[in-house]
Amino acid sequence: MKKDLEQQDTVIEVNQLVTHYGQRKILDGVDLNIKRGEIRVIMGGSGSGKSTLLWHILGLYQPTKGRIHLLGQDIHEISFNDMLKLKQDIGVSFQSGALFSSMSVGENVALPLREFTDLDENTIRIISRMKLEVVNLGGFHKLMPSQLSGGMIKRAALARSIVMDPKLLFFDEPSAGLDPVVASEIDDLILSLRDTMGMSMVVVTHELDSAFKIADKITVLDNGKNLLTGTVEEIKASTNKRVMDLLQRRSRHDKLDPADYLKRLTQENYTLS
Structure with a gap:
């Protein structure tokens, strides 16, 4: 046992x-x-x-x-x-961040939810913003990756890696x-x-x-x-x-x-x- x-x-x-x-x-x-x-x-x-x-x-x-x-x-x-x-x-936070440069921070974080769940857009938006709050990036969802510092990129990537609660x-x-x-x-x-x-x-x-x-x-x-x-x-x-x-x-x-x-x-x- x-x-x-x-x-x-x-x-x-x-x-x-x-x-x-x-x-x-x-x-x-x-x-x-x-x-x-x-x-x-x-x-x-x-x-x-x-x-x-x-x-x-x-x-x-x-x-x-x-x-x-x-x-x-x-x-x-x-x-x-x-x-x-x-x-x-499983969530993965890559060394480079691996954010999609053509997508905003919020869109990057929301991507796994859009790919793997049937949640409606309003729920996806709320969850992705919650995860950004967890990594102290609340309010930065509209920025593009090119507008972020190195530390912010790491935190945004971390928010994406935990958005599915792995x-x-x-x-x-x-x-x-x-x-x-x-x-x-x-x-x-x-x-x-x-x-x-x-x-x-x-x-x-x-x-x-x-x-x-x-x-x-x-x-x-x-x-x-x-x-x-x-x-x-x-x-x-x-x-x-x-x-x-x-x-x-x-x-x-x-x-x-x-x-x-x-x-x-x-x-x-x-x-x-």
Whole structure:
């Protein structure tokens, strides 16, 4: 009985996920288990597989092997129609915002409601404005994306991602390119959404301050593998060299022996290392 309850409490489960870009292995046996109401931050250096893992969880890529379950459903086994229904329980806030430049802020936020519901226009307008109020953009619905600052674009994109009241919310670098004050405001919004709407969240970020502020748990990826998962305190206390390099922003490049370097450049089966 206890195991069944634990499974019901798990909203995202990734088992031994492996994927390749061509012959290059990007993810190498990644496991992930995220509970209801949890904010899980995924961190790692450039090329560690953070964004690739996110796109796989969203069902945008087919893995080489491994399984992914969202809200109890295997996303590679369910039908196309069931996947469409499942995606209505998922919100995504992209790094660039990904707002449609030809549509106003209000139209961008209302778009999922128009696409996936039969609500009348007045109800759609009210709901979209409510979501803009949630992200502190009340009254900005008539503006075009080109008229917004970077932080406002992020918040408008967030309003669109929550307009369907999703159970799962995903962020790709939510604080990237923002000044510290605006970045802190985005962090506060993420925490508020978790507390008021009960959403479970996955946040891919390289911003340490944001990660430490919002995370219930942090997963650190390195070379496509799950290097460490723990609470903020556990991550900060880790003595793993790779984790310490990440937290202390230390370069990981080893010095190359000139002879070995020349040999690598001239060999027939030259590959990226």
